[in-house]
Each structure stands twice: as C-alpha cells, then as structure tokens.
Amino acid sequence: xxxxxxxxxxxxxxxxxxxxxxxAVFPFASSEAMRATxxxxxxxxxxxxxxxxxxxSEEPLGAAIADALRxxxxxxxxxxxxxxxxxxSDAHPHLxxxxxxxxxxxxxxxRPGKYELPPAKxxxxxxxxxxxxxxxxxxxxxxxxxxxGVSNFSSKKLETLLSIAKIPPAVNQGNKVExxxxxxxxxxxxxxxxxxxxxxxxxxxxxxxxxxxxxxxxDCGVLEDIAAAKGKTLAQICLRWVYEQGDCVLVKxxxxxxxxxxxxxxxxxxxxxxxxxxxxxxxRKGFPGLDxxxxxxxxxxxxxxxxxxxxxxxMPEVRxxxxxxxxxxxxxxxAVFPFASSEAMRAAxxxxxxxxxxxxxxxxxxxSEEPLGAAIADALRxxxxxxxxxxxxxxxxxxSDAHPHLxxxxxxxxxxxxxxxxxxxxxxxxxxxxRPGKYVLPPAKxxxxxxxxxxxxxxxxxxxxxxxxxxxGVSNFSSKKLETLLSIAKIPPAVNQGNKVExxxxxxxxxxxxxxxxxxxxxxxxxxxxxxxxxxxxxxxxDCGVLKDIAAAKGKTLAQICLRWVYEQGDCVLVKxxxxxxxxxxxxxxxxxxxxxxxxxxxxxxxRKGFPGLDxxxxxxxxxxxxxxxxxxx
Numbered sequence: 001x002x003x004x005x006x007x008x009x010x011x012x013x014x015x016x017x018x019x020x021x022x023x024a025v026f027p028f029a030s031s032e033a034m035r036a037t038x039x040x041x042x043x044x045x046x047x048x049x050x051x052x053x054x055x056x057s058e059e060p061l062g063a064a065i066a067d068a069l070r071x072x073x074x075x076x077x078x079x080x081x082x083x084x085x086x087x088x089s090d091a092h093p094h095l096x097x098x099x100x101x102x103x104x105x106x107x108x109x110x111r112p113g114k115y116e117l118p119p120a121k122x123x124x125x126x127x128x129x130x131x132x133x134x135x136x137x138x139x140x141x142x143x144x145x146x147x148x149g150v151s152n153f154s155s156k157k158l159e160t161l162l163s164i165a166k167i168p169p170a171v172n173q174g175n176k177v178e179x180x181x182x183x184x185x186x187x188x189x190x191x192x193x194x195x196x197x198x199x200x201x202x203x204x205x206x207x208x209x210x211x212x213x214x215x216x217x218x219d220c221g222v223l224e225d226i227a228a229a230k231g232k233t234l235a236q237i238c239l240r241w242v243y244e245q246g247d248c249v250l251v252k253x254x255x256x257x258x259x260x261x262x263x264x265x266x267x268x269x270x271x272x273x274x275x276x277x278x279x280x281x282x283x284r285k286g287f288p289g290l291d292x293x294x295x296x297x298x299x300x301x302x303x304x305x306x307x308x309x310x311x312x313x314x315m316p317e318v319r320x321x322x323x324x325x326x327x328x329x330x331x332x333x334x335a336v337f338p339f340a341s342s343e344a345m346r347a348a349x350x351x352x353x354x355x356x357x358x359x360x361x362x363x364x365x366x367x368s369e370e371p372l373g374a375a376i377a378d379a380l381r382x383x384x385x386x387x388x389x390x391x392x393x394x395x396x397x398x399x400s401d402a403h404p405h406l407x408x409x410x411x412x413x414x415x416x417x418x419x420x421x422x423x424x425x426x427x428x429x430x431x432x433x434x435r436p437g438k439y440v441l442p443p444a445k446x447x448x449x450x451x452x453x454x455x456x457x458x459x460x461x462x463x464x465x466x467x468x469x470x471x472x473g474v475s476n477f478s479s480k481k482l483e484t485l486l487s488i489a490k491i492p493p494a495v496n497q498g499n500k501v502e503x504x505x506x507x508x509x510x511x512x513x514x515x516x517x518x519x520x521x522x523x524x525x526x527x528x529x530x531x532x533x534x535x536x537x538x539x540x541x542x543d544c545g546v547l548k549d550i551a552a553a554k555g556k557t558l559a560q561i562c563l564r565w566v567y568e569q570g571d572c573v574l575v576k577x578x579x580x581x582x583x584x585x586x587x588x589x590x591x592x593x594x595x596x597x598x599x600x601x602x603x604x605x606x607x608r609k610g611f612p613g614l615d616x617x618x619x620x621x622x623x624x625x626x627x628x629x630x631x632x633x634x
Contacts, residue, residue, distance in 0.1 A: 001045040002263045007248065009170040010196040013146030014100055016081055016171070018243065019263065020048030020200070022252035023057035031060065037254040038064035042080075043073045044259055050173075050200075050250050052085035052105060054115045083173075083200075085151055086136075087115055102145035103173060104132060106152045108292050108299075118291035126298040129157075130164050137167050149173065149198075154305075155191040162195060173200035173250075180204050180217050181241050181278045187581060189245060201247040204238050222281050226274050233261055240265040241278055282344075283579040295386065315358065316590070318572060320494040321520040324470030325424050327392055327495075329567065330587060331359030331524070333576035334368035339441070341367045348578035349375035353391075354384045355583055361497075361524075361574050362418075363396035363429060364410060365439050369417035377419060388420060394497075396429040396475055397460075400438050402451055407459035411468055426469035427497060428456065430476045432616050432623075442615035450622040453481075454488050461491050473497065473522075476613075479515040480631035486519060497524035497574075505547060505565055505602045506540050513569060525571040528562050546605055550598050557585055564589040565602055 006015035021041050023034065038049065038061055051057045061082070068074050085105040109127040110119045136148045149171030150161065162168055172192055179185050179201035192199050206217030217223070218234060227234040235258070242249045243265055251262040270278070292305055299305040317326035332352050336345065349360065349372055362368045372393075379385050395418070401410035411426060433451040434443045460472045473495030474485065486492055496516055509523075516523050529541050541547070542558060551558040559582070566573045567589055575586040594602070613629045623629040 002266065004045065004047060004263070005266070007198055009101075009147050009198055011140070011147040011167060011170040013170075014078075014081055016101070016198065016200075016248055017046075017048035018248045019046070019239075019265075020050050020081070020083070020248060020250045021046050022202075022250040023049065023051045023061055024055045024252065025057070025254075033254065035060040035064045035067070039067045039071070039073070040256060041259055042068040043071075044256075045263060046259075047079060048081040048083075048248070050083045053087040054085075054105070054117060056115075058084060083171075086132075099145040101147045101149060101171060102136065102139060103149045103151045103171065104136065104153075106292060107150070107157050107305075121294040121297060124292065124294055124297035124299075129161060133161060133165055137165070140167055147171065151202075155188055158191065158195065158197065168195070169197055171198045171200050171248075173202055178203040179242055179245070179247060180206055180238055181223060181281050182206070182216050182220060183283055183580070184279070184281075185581070187585070189247070193246070199245075199247040201242045201245075201249045204242045204249050204251065205235055220281065222277055226270075226277065230268075230274075232268075236261060236265050237270070240268070240270055241275070244270060244275070283581055294383070315356065315587075318522055320425075320471050320522055322464070322471040322491060322494040324494075325389075325392055327425070327522065327524075327572055328357075328359035329572045330357070330563075330589075331361050331392070331394070331572060331574045332357045332583075333526075333574040334360065334362045334372055335366045335576065336368070336578075339365060339367045341371050343371070344578065346371040346375045346378070348580075348583075350378045350382070350384070351580055352583050353379040354382075355580070356587060357583070358390060359392040359394075359572075361394045364398040364401065364414055365396070365429065365441060367439075369395060369414055373418035373420065392424045393418065393420065394425040394427065394495075395423055396427040397456075398439055399430050399432045399434040399443060399451075400436050400447075402428060402430075402433040402456050403436060404452060404455035404459045406436060407456060408463060408466075408468075411463050415468065422467060423469040425471045425473060425495060426460065426463060427473045427475045427495065428460065428477075430616065431474070431481050431629075445618040445621060448616065448618055448621035448623075453485060457485060457489055461489070464491055471495070475526075478629075478631040479512055482515065482519065482521065492519070493521055495522045495524050495572075497526055505562055505605050506544060506607060513571070517570070523569075523571040525566045525569075525573045528566045528573050528575065529559055544605065546601055550594075550601065554592075554598075556592075560585060560589050561594070564592070564594055565599070568594060568599070 004017045004019050006017050008015050021038070023038070025034065034057060042064065049061055051061050065077060065080065069077065074080065081100045083101040083103060084099055085103040087105050107127055107129065109125040111123040111125065114123060139145050140148050147170040148167060149169040150158070151173040153161070153172050158169070158172065179189070179199065180203060189199050206215065217238060223234050223237050227237045230237070239249055239251065239262060253259055253262060293299045316329045318329055319326050332349070334345065334349065345368060353375065360372055362372050376388060376391065380388070385391065395414045397407060397410055401407060415421065415423070431451055431453065433449040435447040435449065438447065463469050464472050471494040472491060473493040474482070475497045477485070477496055482493065482496065513523050541562060547558050547561050551561045554561070563573055563575065563586060577583055577586060613626050617623045617625055617629055
C-alpha cells in the first residue's frame with residue numbers, strides 16, 4: 001500500500017496526509033455509488049477525505065468509514081483525516097457542530113437553512129467573521145475538531161483574521177485556493193507559508209464538469225508535451241506540480257484506475273526545465289466567484305470578494321480638459337504583438353473588469369476592438385458592471401485612416417466593432433498618414449505620406465461635435481507637434497499617449513511631461529515596463545539593477561515599482577497583462593509611496609529610449625530621420 005507523506009499543522013492535532021480525496025460531485029448529491037467508491041479509496045490507501053455540509057457527501061463518507069472499519073480496511077477511525085466545512089447559511093456564531101479539520105467554507109454568510117450553490121442573491125449577508133471565528137475556536141476547545149481553518153480566503157482576509165484570532169487558521173483551501181499550473185497563486189501561497197498556514201489546493205485539474213470549472217488545464221499543450229515525454233498522464237503532471245509546491249492536494253475521481261494513478265506521483269520528480277516551462281504558462285482563473293457578488297450584497301464585485309486593492313472606490317481619476325468622463329489613472333492596454341483578436345483576450349478583459357479595471361485602451365490597428373466589445377457585453381450580462389457608462393474606452397485612428405474624409409467612417413467602424421454608441425476618448429495614433437486600406441505595423445516605406453494635420457484635426461473635432469467621442473487627443477506627438485496643433489485647434493487635445501509618450505524609469509520624458517502639464521494635456525504613459533515581447537520593446541527596464549534593489553527592499557515587484565513611479569509623476573498608466581495574478585498586482589500600487597531617496601535613485605538611472613520610430617522614417621517619406629519625426633527631442 002502507498003504511504004502518503006504528511007504535513008504537521010500549526011494548531012497541532014493529527015498531521016494532514018498531503019494527498020486527499022474530494023467528495024464534491026456537481027450537482028451535489030448523496031449516493032450509494034459514492035459510499036462504495038470511498039470505501040474502495042480507503043482500501044487503496046487514501047486516508048484524507050474532504051467533505052462539506054453543502055456537498056451532501058457527509059453521510060456516504062460516514063457510512064463508508066463504518067464499512068471500512070467492519071471490513072478491517074482500517075483498525076480505527078483515528079487512521080483517517082476528515083475535513084468538513086461550515087456552509088454560508090450556518091456562518092453565524094450560534095449554529096456550529098464538530099472533526100480533524102473544520103473550515104469556514106467562504107468569507108460569506110447567507111440566510112440560515114439553505115444549502116445551495118449558487119445562493120440566491122437576496123440571501124447574501126455580511127459575515128461577522130470575528131464572532132464566527134470565536135465560535136470555531138469554541139468547537140476546537142470542546143474537542144469537536146482538532147484543527148480549524150478557512151476556505152476561499154484572500155491574503156487580505158487572512159491578514160484580518162490573523163489579527164483577531166486566538167487560534168490562527170491552520171489551513172486555507174477552496175476555490176480562492178484553486179491551484180493548478182494555469183492558476184499558480186504564487187503570491188497567496190507565499191503569504192500562507194510565511195504565516196504558517198497550510199495551503200490545500202483545490203481544482204488541481206481545473207474542476208472540469210462543474211458549473212464553475214473549465215477544460216483549460218486538461219487541454220494545455222505544455223502539460224500534454226511534458227506528460228508525453230515523461231510517460232505520465234497530464235493529470236499526474238498537474239498533481240505532481242502542486243505537490244512540489246508544498247501544498248496538500250485534493251483529487252476527485254470515482255474511477256478506480258484514476259484513483260490509483262492519482263497516488264502514483266510520489267516517487268518521481270519534475271525536472272528544472274519542466275518546472276520552468278510550467279512557470280511560463282499564461283495564467284487563467286477558473287472560478288471568479290460571481291455567485292457571491294451582487295449590487296445589493298456585502299460584496300459588490302469579485303474584486304471586493306478577493307479583497308483586491310482594485311476596488312473602484314479607490315481608483316483615482318483625472319479630469320480631462322475637454323470635459324466628459326474623468327479618466328481612471330490605471331488602464332488596461334489590449335495590444336498583443338503580433339496583433340490579433342482572440343477568445344483568450346475576450347476572457348482576460350472580462351476578468352479584468354471583474355477585478356475592478358474600468359479604463360481600456362484599444363486601437364483599430366490592434367485587432368482588439370471586437371474582443372473588447374464582446375467582453376463588455378459579457379460583463380453587462382454577468383452583472384460585473386451595470387452600465388457601459390461605468391467604463392472609460394479609448395481607441396485610435398490608424399495612419400491609413402488619417403485623411404480628412406476617412407476619420408468619421410473610421411470612428412463609426414470602431415464603434416461597430418466595440419458594439420458601443422460612443423467612445424470616451426479618440427486619439428490620432430501617429431502624426432503620420434499612410435495609403436488608405438492597410439492596417440499594418442510597420443507600414444511599407446512607399447506607403448508613408450504627409451499628414452494634413454489641420455484637416456484631420458477638424459474631422460476629429462467634428463466627431464466630438466457629433467457626440468461619437470467625449471474627448472479627443474493624440475498619440476506619439478512631440479512637444480513641437482503639440483504646439484503646432486494647439487495653434488490651430490478649436491478643441492485642444494485632451495491627452496497625449498503612445499510610443500513617443502513611452503514613460504518609464506529608463507525613459508523619464510521630463511521635458512515633454514512638463515510641456516503637457518503646462519498646456520493642460522494629460523499624459524497617458526505607454527510602455528511603463530518597456531514593452532518587452534514586442535518588436536519595438538526591450539528588457540532594459542525589467543533588468544535594471546536599481547529597480548530590482550528598490551523592489552526587494554520594499555517587498556514589491558519590479559513592475560509595481562515602475563508603475564508607482566509613473567503614477568507619482570501624475571500620469572495615467574496603461575498596463576497590459578492577461579495573467580490574473582499580475583492584473584491584481586498592477587492595481588496594488590495605490591496605498592504606498594516611494595521614498596524621496598528611492599525617487600532620487602530612480603532619477604539617476606541612465607536614460608535609454610526603447611522605440612526610436614524607425615518604422616515611420618525613410619529617405620522618400622515625409623520624415624527622413626527620427627530627429628524629424630521627434631523634432632530633435634530624443
């Protein structure tokens with residue numbers, strides 16, 4: 001029989017076997033088949049079983065334990081480690097019962113008496129976590145459970161609980177602790193390790209077959225390749241990866257062959273190369289938690305449920321000179337190079353809305369207008385936003401449409417792509433025209449044409465007058481080009497964004513930013529992390545030793561140091577990551593500051609511009625050199 005390694009919990013009690021059997025079958029139901037399967041799993045060597053009041057699996061688990069004792073598969077109930085969970089309808093301080101480990105299932109209360117998922121929105125109630133935890137501690141004191149813990153708690157909620165608990169939670173488990181190669185949860189897991197809280201990984205294979213699960217894990221090409229090379233199943237690769245993180249892992253299969261396979265992860269290892277490959281997999285969370293959010297509930301958004309710093313109540317905004325809606329100071333960029341539209345982009349944008357992002361930047365060139373529009377429609381249907389008016393949407397006029405007669409048709413096409421009636425901000429993408437009909441970067445040199453900026457800007461002003469965009473602005477304009485535009489504009493540009501406005505600690509752009517501030521033009525910083533991964537980007541920012549040292553000293557990521565620095569300049573900042581953990585990190589820059597010494601160190605970093613603009617210069621083009629394109633400003 002396989003001997004499963006164990007881990008000691010902070011609260012003492014029996015050690016927890018590091019591989020356990022989950023008993024949730026969706027839709028939740030009790031059955032004789034479940035009872036027989038649990039008995040067989042005990043015979044195969046499983047000793048850790050996870051149940052919950054809502055799963056309706058407590059009775060068949062209890063019956064299977066009795067069967068195992070009668071059959072001699074175990075000599076005593078003490079050989080088993082049994083976890084159950086307090087459902088939300090019992091998450092009130094007067095309604096608790098008894099185990100090895102008892103968990104608060106969600107940081108949510110619902111009206112007593114109902115065991116259902118999803119709960120009715122009208123049944124969602126605030127949880128008195130302090131009083132509920134005191135009742136959990138009382139259960140521990142009475143000997144009804146050897147350890148107590150939580151499930152689906154974010155780092156912030158754990159921190160709050162630790163500040164009031166006499167007995168700290170021994171375990172964090174559940175959907176928030178969904179851990180698999182496609183949702184690796186490094187930040188949460190590091191927090192738990194530091195606080196002595198054992199992570200018990202839920203959904204190691206993606207919870208396929210539930211209403212909240214998906215197939216992303218089991219369809220992952222990287223995992224398929226590693227499995228084939230090692231002669232293992234994809235599931236075994238996932239389980240071994242979770243196991244090597246130091247987590248306990250809950251498996252759920254009532255198929256005996258897979259029960260045996262799920263235990264066969266203990267006598268082999270993933271290589272460093274394989275772990276590196278898994279570490280590079282794009283991250284996608286399977287269960288956002290929408291079942292527990294509502295406009296009338298304690299949690300109005302999944303950002304609040306996750307205690308992310310992305311609560312929109314805390315998202316600063318800036319008023320633009322042209323009026324209209326204030327612009328949120330952190331926005332989500334949607335340019336992925338090579339430019340392409342995808343379902344993954346649509347899903348990532350929807351998730352970013354759920355996390356609290358409200359400012360989105362797209363462009364005709366990026367091919368991201370359609371997935372952005374679809375994601376907005378998804379968010380409205382899901383209740384993540386109540387109205388399109390909650391969002392700030394920017395798009396851009398590409399060079400091939402930078403002709404006076406094409407500006408209005410181009411904006412109308414953009415609005416159709418986005419399924420919107422108006423934009424919040426429309427920008428001239430470059431101070432360049434190209435032959436109509438081509439949306440390519442770099443453009444062919446023979447297609448570069450002079451731009452009639454005066455006529456193009458009049459067409460932009462007409463779009464504003466028609467109500468098709470609330471504000472207008474530019475992108476990639478030097479101070480000199482802005483000065484020329486201001487001399488002819490009836491409506492001055494509200495924003496300057498783009499590669500010319502590449503702003504990061506290695507290209508600080510003080511002169512341009514001072515000019516824009518003096519003229520009432522809001523800077524929207526592009527490439528705050530250096531645009532690594534594009535043909536014009538570089539690694540200089542992310543490899544900068546000064547930034548690495550500051551990040552280490554502050555306990556922040558290097559990216560957060562860059563974003564906070566840009567934010568402290570007064571700029572709006574566009575971030576671009578479809579990795580959920582980084583989406584959350586990119587919002588976590590608002591409640592701390594750089595010291596004067598740190599800002600001084602950043603101010604001394606040698607300056608290097610990442611994108612010189614060679615795509616738009618040619619001996620036969622309007623701009624013969626980058627000096628002409630940027631008017632000698634770089």
